[in-house]
Amino acid sequence: MTQATRHRIVILGGGSGGLELASALASRGGIAVTLVDRVGSHLWKPRLHEFAAGTVNSTLSEISFYMLAKMRGFRFEQGSVETIDRAGRTVRLAAMPGPNGEDFADARNVPYDTCVVALGGLTADFGTKGVAENAIRLDAKVDADAFRERFVSLMIHARETGEPARIVIVGSGATGTELAAHLRLSERAFFDREGEVQDRLLDLTILEAAPEIMPGSDEDLRKGILKRLAALDVAVVTGAKITAVERDVVRSDSGHWPADITVWAAGSIGLPVLSKLADFELDNRGRLKVDACLRTTVDDRIFALGDAASLVLEGTERPLPPTAQVASQEAAYLADALPKAIDGSPIRPFRFKDKGKLVSLGNAGTVGLVGLGRRDDFFIDGQFAKAAYHALQRRHQWAVLGPLRGSVAILADVISPTKGPAL
Incomplete structure (x- = not known):
């Protein structure tokens, strides 16, 4: 079967779900798989906080899409997604600018027979004043790199002056708590002599708007995390509803905290581009609404998964959370369901198993x-x-x-x- 006669599946986004789906489908006969991503390499987002803190200990944490495409048998297109032409069945990719502003690659169209939107999400500021200008959100490797550069400079200054660097993390989910712990681990690299008791070079504070950390989590898990954060000398403040983030201070309706770096880790929404792709139906967090088979509500040829999808399972009230676990299970489901849908066979609804x-x-x-x-x-x-x-x-x-x-x-x-x- 030639490339022209194979069914074309285009996957938008090379996060954990999108890449796993592309790798699984590429070996299927009769299918031509194209993966699209804005950057040229894959990073497993659950470890982004380790990139930021500088504690990554795996050479496989970042992998080239170009290498993977050749290895697994799919096509990789690097570019930023602009729109989807549902009638013409094409995805429009923006021109790729060079360092001096000129376009290195023209805008182009990628045709599809079936499209899967897996563009991920980003950290929401919920309209809080000053977040965009004065806080770092760990949504991509470029954010982690920017944080690490500032962190290293602050730690060197703290070592030279004896004045601890102050980092405030807004949000007590996995990203916020894990980042705080790994920053404490990185602090050791700046002590003058390993093994000796030395003064702290880093003050760490986690702020949470809810009355308890990790809202919605099991009580035993929260207690275990609080115990370990206390052992790490990480201050945790709950009930802190942030009103503004300034250059050197975080303010709430009940207090304020000086900060050399503010990290905003307070929840996820869909990428803004999702609202511009086509006439999709969105939920209140800007994610594409999908049915029980992960099909978008306006087009049976377009599916969505992971942080880009809003799936409310039967018998529940809220969409599935934007986690790598959900994205991975949805990818495994679509790897089985899409070939059946292409052949015209019925497909079963997605079932999520919380592990x-x-x-x-x-x-x-x-x-x-x-x-x-x-x-x-x-x-x-x-x-x-x-x-x-x-x-x-x-x-x-x-x-x-x-x-x-x-x-x-x-x-x-x-x-x-x-x-x-x-x-």
Whole structure:
């Protein structure tokens, strides 16, 4: 079967769900898969806080889309998505500008027979004054790089002056709590002599608007996280409804906190481009509404998954959360469902199995809730929790690279003499 006669599936977005779907579908006969992403390499977003803190210890944390495309058999198109022409079945990619403003690559159209929107989401500011100008949101590697540069400068200044750097993190979800823990780990790199008791070079504060951290999480998980944050000397303030973020202070309706860096990690919404793609139906957070089979409500040829999709399961009131676990399960579902839909066969609705939540807090350990089969979730910590946390990314790498290459690459990564914290 030639390229021209194969069914064309275009996947917009190379996050955890989009890339896993492209890798799975590329081996299917009769399908030509194209993956589109704005940047040229894949980063597993759940570890973005480690890039920011400089504690990444895996050489597989960032992988080239071009290399993966050749390895797995799909086509990669780098570019920013502008619109989808539903009638003409094409995706419009913007021109790619060079460093001096001239266009290095013209705008172009990518034709499709089936399209999957997996463009992800971003951290919402909820209209809070000063967030865009004065806070860092960890939505992409460029944000993590910008944070790390400022962090290193602040830590050097703190070491020279004896005045601790002040970092305030708004939001007590996994991103905020894990970032705080890994920043405390990175602080060690700036001590003059390893192993000696030294004064703190870093003051860390987490602010949460809700009356408790990680709202909606299990009580045992919250207690475990609070215990470890206290051991790390991370201040946690709940009931702090932020009213403004200024250059050097965060203000709420009940107090204020001086900050050399403010990190905003207070919830996710769909990317603004989702509202401009076509006449899709959106939820109140700007995500594409989809049916039980992940089809958009206005076009059976266009599906959505991950942070870009708003799926309310039968018997529930809220959409599934924007997590890598949800995106990965949706990708696995579509890898099975799309070939059946192309052949005209009926497809079953998506079913989500919540496998729990794991939070890595650096040297303070990993805690989480894990569900097995139909049993209730149970609380885990220690080495078992740490192994489970790292297994999540290893499973993703295995899905992306394939069983053979994935196993070899992961083994090489584990024993690599070059791996270790960047700081």
